[in-house]
Amino acid sequence: MEYKTIGIIHSPFTEPQGMPIQPAGAKDIRGTIEIFEPFRKGLKDLDGFSHIILLYQFHRSRGFDLEVVPFLDSERHGVFATRAPKRPNPIGLSVVRLRGVADGVLTIENVDVLDGTPLLDLKPYIPEFDAQTDVRTGWLEQTKKNVSHKKSDDRFK
Amino acid sequence: MEYKTIGIIHSPFTEPQGMPIQPAGAKDIRGTIEIFEPFRKGLKDLDGFSHIILLYQFHRSRGFDLEVVPFLDSERHGVFATRAPKRPNPIGLSVVRLRGVADGVLTIENVDVLDGTPLLDLKPYIPEFDAQTDVRTGWLEQTKKNVSHKKSDDRFK
Numbered sequence A, B: 001m002e003y004k005t006i007g008i009i010h011s012p013f014t015e016p017q018g019m020p021i022q023p024a025g026a027k028d029i030r031g032t033i034e035i036f037e038p039f040r041k042g043l044k045d046l047d048g049f050s051h052i053i054l055l056y057q058f059h060r061s062r063g064f065d066l067e068v069v070p071f072l073d074s075e076r077h078g079v080f081a082t083r084a085p086k087r088p089n090p091i092g093l094s095v096v097r098l099r100g101v102a103d104g105v106l107t108i109e110n111v112d113v114l115d116g117t118p119l120l121d122l123k124p125y126i127p128e129f130d131a132q133t134d135v136r137t138g139w140l141e142q143t144k145k146n147v148s149h150k151k152s153d154d155r156f157k
Helices: A037-043 A143-149 B035-045 B143-146
Strands: A006-008 A030-035 A049-059 A093-100 A105-109 A117-124 B009-012 B032-033 B050-056 B092-100 B105-109 B117-124
Touching: A030 A037, A030 A117, A049 B092, A093 B050, A093 B117, A117 B092, B032 B035, B032 B117
Parallel strands: none
Antiparallel strands: A006 A030, A006 A117, A030 A105, A049 A093, A049 A117, A093 A105, B009 B032, B009 B117, B032 B105, B050 B092, B050 B117, B092 B105
């Protein structure tokens, strides 16, 4: 399957090292998304939504490992049980706050992605579809509280 | 960008017409995902998570429209303000309940995808990363309560 870049995400993060590892660690950090001209008509009415789901390419990752030691643990886990960027298909997912849409440029908050990241898709975040209750989170139960201050390093280059 | 199929989703739905339009409309409906052998090592420890995020290809959609009339409304909206399948990059996202993992086969519940759908990626669902509060949902505010009984038709073939 062949996918195209529909826009570019801009953020203050120019290197993988030292950046937040999830939107929860990037609270209030602002960025923009420039949607390419041929796709801008698709943004109609997006401004009614407070949060959007970004699907993007982890463009600085090369290859993949099936088992990884994620940022939030010291044990090896299967890559599909983590959000690590070196995946068989390096597609990233972040839910961010949408602050505005003007002339094909989205202003967003809680940005945990690298500057220059190619955007694949945008979807409205809808709690009735996307939020779950009665959730177990496996190996992350103990460690996930650290996400807001944990920073990335170069292990997934 | 070129992506590969890492597995196949099996569900009771063999045609787009008449199927649920979101996991919320597919409550308790069971399916399975067969992960291809070369990727199975990546499933280690996934069974600790109660919910997973599926990224998959809308393989029965051809082309795309930038404005669409979604299943839940009678007005036209930009495609990025909807979850419609005919998108510039036809990537679908569903959060489903994980019931078990055995021999590379996942048993899942709340399945709203077509039988035979190619899987691109699996991620653990983590409320601290993915769930948002203080959410506005634009044109869906009035109509989203209908998602549990609304069925799809052939408009996005």
